[in-house]
Amino acid sequence: MHAGVSIGLASGDSVHATMTHAACTALGLAEGVEATAVIKASLVILGVPA
Numbered sequence: 001m002h003a004g005v006s007i008g009l010a011s012g013d014s015v016h017a018t019m020t021h022a023a024c025t026a027l028g029l030a031e032g033v034e035a036t037a038v039i040k041a042s043l044v045i046l047g048v049p050a
Helices: 021-027
Strands: 002-008 014-020
Touching: 002 021, 014 021
Parallel strands: none
Antiparallel strands: 002 014
8 A cells, every 4th residue: 555745845845755544554644744855866756837
């Protein structure tokens, strides 16, 4: 099972990720919990409106 996670940035933008529910539980993630995103990716998929 997967969970969608969003982290709000000071600029008003946000970073979105998909991770397993088990990982969310292990990290203690929940709405309102402060978290830090570290991005290390060999593949990034971008989408634009059609």
